[in-house]
Amino acid sequence: MTGQTVAGAGQTAAGAGRTAAGEVGRARLRKEDARLLTGQTNWTDNIAVTGLLHLAFLRSPMAHARITRVDVSAALERPGVVAAFTGRDLADGLGSLPCAWPVTEDMVLPAHPPLALEEVRHAGDPVAVVVARDRYAAADALEAVEVDYEPLPPVLDLEEALAEDAPLVHSDKGTNRAYDWPLRAGEDFAAVRERADVVLSRRYRQQRLIPNAMEPRAVVVTPLAATGEYTVYSATQIPHILRIMLSVVTGVPEHKLRVVAPDVGGGFGSKLQVYGEEAVALAVARRLGRPVKWTESRSEGYLATHHGRGMIQDVEIAATREGRLLGLRVRLLADMGAYLMLVTPGIPILGAFMYPAIYKMDSYAFDCTGVFTTRTPTDAYRGAGRPEATYAIERIMDELAAATGLDPVEVRRRNWIRHEEFPYTSIAGLTYDSGDYEAATAKALALFGYDGLRAEQRERRERGDTVRLGIGVSTYTEMCGLAPSRVLRDLRYSAGGWEAASIRVLPTGKVEVVTGTSPHGQGHVTCWSQIAADVLGVPFEDVEVVHGDTLVAPQGMDTYGSRSLVVGGSAVHRAAEKVVARARRVAAHLLEASEDDLEFSGGVFAVKGSPEARRTIQEVAFATFTSHDVPEGMEPTLNAGHVLDPENFSYPHGTHLCAVEVDTETGRTRIRSYVCVDDVGRVINPMIVEGQVHGGLAQGIAQALYEEAVYDTEGNLLSGTMADYLVPSAADLPEFVTARTETPAPSNPLGAKGVGEAGTIASTPAVVNAVVDALRPLGVHDVPMPCTPERVWEAVRAARETRTDGEEAPA
Amino acid sequence: MTHISVTVDGTAYEDEVEPRLLLVHYLRDRLGLTGTPVGCDTSSCGACTVELDGTSVKSCNVLAVQADGGAVTTVQGLARDGAWTPLQRAFHERHALQCGYCTPGMLMAARDLLRENPRPDAAEVRRALEGNLCRCTGYQNIVAAVLDAAEAERAAGAPAAAPAREVPA
Ligand code: FES
Ligand code: FES
Numbered sequence: 012m013t014g015q016t017v018a019g020a021g022q023t024a025a026g027a028g029r030t031a032a033g034e035v036g037r038a039r040l041r042k043e044d045a046r047l048l049t050g051q052t053n054w055t056d057n058i059a060v061t062g063l064l065h066l067a068f069l070r071s072p073m074a075h076a077r078i079t080r081v082d083v084s085a086a087l088e089r090p091g092v093v094a095a096f097t098g099r100d101l102a103d104g105l106g107s108l109p110c111a112w113p114v115t116e117d118m119v120l121p122a123h124p125p126l127a128l129e130e131v132r133h134a135g136d137p138v139a140v141v142v143a144r145d146r147y148a149a150a151d152a153l154e155a156v157e158v159d160y161e162p163l164p165p166v167l168d169l170e171e172a173l174a175e176d177a178p179l180v181h182s183d184k185g186t187n188r189a190y191d192w193p194l195r196a197g198e199d200f201a202a203v204r205e206r207a208d209v210v211l212s213r214r215y216r217q218q219r220l221i222p223n224a225m226e227p228r229a230v231v232v233t234p235l236a237a238t239g240e241y242t243v244y245s246a247t248q249i250p251h252i253l254r255i256m257l258s259v260v261t262g263v264p265e266h267k268l269r270v271v272a273p274d275v276g277g278g279f280g281s282k283l284q285v286y287g288e289e290a291v292a293l294a295v296a297r298r299l300g301r302p303v304k305w306t307e308s309r310s311e312g313y314l315a316t317h318h319g320r321g322m323i324q325d326v327e328i329a330a331t332r333e334g335r336l337l338g339l340r341v342r343l344l345a346d347m348g349a350y351l352m353l354v355t356p357g358i359p360i361l362g363a364f365m366y367p368a369i370y371k372m373d374s375y376a377f378d379c380t381g382v383f384t385t386r387t388p389t390d391a392y393r394g395a396g397r398p399e400a401t402y403a404i405e406r407i408m409d410e411l412a413a414a415t416g417l418d419p420v421e422v423r424r425r426n427w428i429r430h431e432e433f434p435y436t437s438i439a440g441l442t443y444d445s446g447d448y449e450a451a452t453a454k455a456l457a458l459f460g461y462d463g464l465r466a467e468q469r470e471r472r473e474r475g476d477t478v479r480l481g482i483g484v485s486t487y488t489e490m491c492g493l494a495p496s497r498v499l500r501d502l503r504y505s506a507g508g509w510e511a512a513s514i515r516v517l518p519t520g521k522v523e524v525v526t527g528t529s530p531h532g533q534g535h536v537t538c539w540s541q542i543a544a545d546v547l548g549v550p551f552e553d554v555e556v557v558h559g560d561t562l563v564a565p566q567g568m569d570t571y572g573s574r575s576l577v578v579g580g581s582a583v584h585r586a587a588e589k590v591v592a593r594a595r596r597v598a599a600h601l602l603e604a605s606e607d608d609l610e611f612s613g614g615v616f617a618v619k620g621s622p623e624a625r626r627t628i629q630e631v632a633f634a635t636f637t638s639h640d641v642p643e644g645m646e647p648t649l650n651a652g653h654v655l656d657p658e659n660f661s662y663p664h665g666t667h668l669c670a671v672e673v674d675t676e677t678g679r680t681r682i683r684s685y686v687c688v689d690d691v692g693r694v695i696n697p698m699i700v701e702g703q704v705h706g707g708l709a710q711g712i713a714q715a716l717y718e719e720a721v722y723d724t725e726g727n728l729l730s731g732t733m734a735d736y737l738v739p740s741a742a743d744l745p746e747f748v749t750a751r752t753e754t755p756a757p758s759n760p761l762g763a764k765g766v767g768e769a770g771t772i773a774s775t776p777a778v779v780n781a782v783v784d785a786l787r788p789l790g791v792h793d794v795p796m797p798c799t800p801e802r803v804w805e806a807v808r809a810a811r812e813t814r815t816d817g818e819e820a821p822a
Numbered sequence: 823m824t825h826i827s828v829t830v831d832g833t834a835y836e837d838e839v840e841p842r843l844l845l846v847h848y849l850r851d852r853l854g855l856t857g858t859p860v861g862c863d864t865s866s867c868g869a870c871t872v873e874l875d876g877t878s879v880k881s882c883n884v885l886a887v888q889a890d891g892g893a894v895t896t897v898q899g900l901a902r903d904g905a906w907t908p909l910q911r912a913f914h915e916r917h918a919l920q921c922g923y924c925t926p927g928m929l930m931a932a933r934d935l936l937r938e939n940p941r942p943d944a945a946e947v948r949r950a951l952e953g954n955l956c957r958c959t960g961y962q963n964i965v966a967a968v969l970d971a972a973e974a975e976r977a978a979g980a981p982a983a984a985p986a987r988e989v990p991a
Contacts, residue, residue: 040914047922048910048929050857050897057856145851147842225861225869225923225957276859276923277957309862532921532958698917705960706920733866733955741948741961770960 034541038698053273055229066305067149071131074385074726076160085155091148098126112357121181123350125287132349135314165726180383189381203338207329217320219720226276229306232296248278249569272559275531280391319392321346338374348388362396394768405776455666455688481785485777488664491765492577511566512582513652518636520629527567528579546587548614573765582655589651661764665689667777673785678804692764707770715778826890831899848886857898868954871927878934897926908974918967920958
């Protein structure tokens with residue numbers, strides 16, 4: 012670029028004096044879309060490198076077995092095959108996969124080799140890897156790998172797994188119990204139970220779910236032998252964490268590793284992971300000095316990509332006959348699967364803090380046992396611990412309503428924290444910073460037409476309609492913005508909760524925002540542009556956001572748990588404020604005014620009282636770049652960075668209402684209407700917020716009605732393909748009515764609370780509560796998830812059979 | 823190896839392919855047309871949907887040899903001379919995509935619907951897209967976008983495939 016061009020550009024920007032106002036809160040169309048709509052995408056599987064070799068993994072067909080022999084020699088004879096390795100072949104320089112969340116001091120942490128060594132512990136556990144010149148050849152050659160297995164007993168049932176004589180998933184550990192994690196707060200539960208009028212205990216099951224990001228996982232590794240450097244492209248949510256962990260696992264020094272998350276096609280927690288295939292790809296690239304790629308097939312992913320949920324919840328509440336909660340007791344068995352992956356043990360612990368939800372009570376007792384089974388490991392899936400907790404409390408609140416004869420909304424109202432009580436420290440020890448449950452609920456009830464639907468429900472019951480109307484409510488809060496680093500220390504999580512942002516103002520006044528978050532569909536580029544544009548007073552179009560590459564965005568904690576906007580977006584905001592402070596110094600110098608005398612608004616610094624004495628931020632950027640006339644000692648950039656460690660979690664909340672029609676003869680459930688009012692704090696882009704809510708609802712409703720990872724008694728995954736596992740389509744889901752209340756979060760400069768998980772957390776109990784509400788007069792008190800027609804029909808039949816009088820209970 | 827001649831997004835190709843090569847891998851790996859992604863191995867997700875001779879097909883369910891003599895349109899062949907189709911525009915305006923992985927398939931399946939039924943209602947759109955899974959959007963905005971595009975096409979008197987309006991800056 013010549014000096015003249017730069018000068019010209021600087022003047023153009025200055026001359027135009029373009030400003031932006033009120034970007035935050037606008038439904039800006041997404042900058043991300045243009046590439047995605049025209050197929051100019053950069054998915055990991057699209058990455059083409061000269062000389063690329065393809066990996067294929069041979070996976071265990073059994074849930075549990077001892078490996079007595081693996082022989083890859085015949086595979087090496089196959090056409091196109093370049094190499095093949097067993098676990099032993101790669102063991103040198105390939106350590107155990109990491110678990111970053113030892114929730115207790117004495118947690119049992121088994122070894123997790125990226126390729127199995129002595130034993131396989133779940134169907135799909137990888138045993139060998141074949142390297143070939145194309146993907147078809149690699150897949151073909153898997154047939155030629157010979158493996159002898161000596162079957163071992165599968166461990167599938169969470170309660171049986173804890174029995175004295177249970178077969179062991181990890182024989183060297185002597186137990187299937189990974190950890191016990193208790194929490195006690197307030198009065199002793201036994202004491203409140205003693206003085207309660209109503210005591211209810213229920214068992215709820217959180218079925219295993221398969222996250223199903225539409226883009227399968229993929230990894231490409233390109234080595235540079237001369238310097239020992241590697242670039243790892245991965246369909247990951249966590250390029251920064253992955254870089255650290257791959258360095259630890261493979262011994263490649265961190266500064267020789269570059270991790271890139273290119274376009275990533277959804278994650279929902281399943282790409283918040285350090286996977287064996289990533290480590291093996293790096294090890295093979297190092298061994299062969301050649302670039303390699305692995306792309307999972309969907310069926311392979313069902314076995315090898317972590318699953319979500321998988322818990323048994325025994326919940327007990329004690330209450331007065333007026334429906335006031337006295338105490339809550341939760342006993343949890345959490346299925347870890349075969350190994351502890353990155354945050355596996357911590358998922359139920361996140362939930363531990365959320366069972367008390369929005370309610371006040373005198374006693375809370377929680378115990379979780381993590382249990383090893385011979386199934387695919389579990390880990391984060393949309394909401395991670397919080398949907399499970401919300402489900403249990405919201406289901407049993409409906410049982411309390413039934414037991415006390417109160418309306419389910421009224422029961423919640425009698426127990427929830429009132430608006431004027433915030434900030435409120437929950438019994439679990441969290442300080443809820445803001446919230447207005449009354450307002451969200453009132454708005455939701457009105458939009459839903461609650462009273463009218465209740466009237467219709469009564470009328471249909473009275474006339475004996477075989478299609479029952481059911482109404483389900485779910486109120487919720489969640490903890491987002493994970494989390495102040497000191498809190499993470501107390502939770503024994505091995506990383507901080509901060510997020511980094513830096514802003515570079517270019518000589519022409521254009522702006523680059525570098526973020527440590529790593530999006531996969533959430534629209535960070537658009538939202539971060541809005542935030543920066545507002546603070547800097549530059550046009551939205553003049554901001555570019557770069558992310559997802561440890562070389563260009565070297566510092567970050569990545570994207571999960573609805574933390575990106577709350578922590579990462581706030582870091583962008585703070586960095587932009589620092590840029591303005593730098594620019595103010597220069598502007599004051601140029602205008603020969605004191606900094607205090609300058610007003611900054613709409614991208615213009617003006618001297619108070621003499622508005623014609625002004626400089627635009629673009630002019631200041633250019634003046635700073637030339638450095639011809641800047642304050643003494645000023646470096647020639649307007650760049651600034653900020654690392655923000657959040658002060659607190661943020662607490663989105665809301666009220667969801669669902670009306671279902673349940674056919675008591677066929678068991679079929681149809682969602683008739685769905686209304687939700689979410690309070691996600693201050694909204695940056697309402698269009699994106701609404702989209703996030705829709706997607707979350709779809710996943711939460713899917714847990715309620717459709718999805719389940721089903722295993723047979725040998726530990727084979729029966730729902731092993733997309734044809735057998737019901738991911739709902741457009742035809743299965745209703746139109747949603749969404750609305751908001753906005754109570755700003757006081758703990759971050761944006762006032763934002765996070766939205767990615769809200770829909771999933773709240774919708775599952777809303778739907779199941781509606782199904783049970785439809786059937787309660789028939790004597791049904793629960794339908795296990797997913798509430799398939801068969802299960803609904805079975806619940807109705809069982810209830811009819813246990814009733815002797817044939818009469819319906821009062822509604 | 824079998825010889826095929828096929829036109830993809832307006833360009834003619836002559837190739838030797840293995841009989842078992844799937845059309846989607848031919849497009850992606852041989853022609854480098856990576857705009858069409860793969861989401862499953864059971865023809866269940868619809869991510870790989872393209873048009874073959876004017877009808878939408880799941881390209882993971884078609885062999886490259888079956889496309890011999892045919893014309894394929896992928897998402898990369900939709901925008902012409904810098905102009906998006908009404909569907910692309912409507913997807914953008916309605917926020918009908920998040921990660922965008924399902925989007926090429928959604929666009930191609932929606933084109934097929936609008937060609938056959940230029941006046942669908944919401945329920946018809948939902949039924950027509952049953953074979954295309956999206957994990958991000960909950961479908962509501964996709965349905966709205968397809969309805970918008972249908973209206974835009976009717977207003978413009980343009981067929982589904984015709985480009986319209988400028989690509990936004
Ligand atoms: S990739 Fe073709 S339908 Fe899924
Ligand atoms: S936008 Fe992500 S799968 Fe549809």
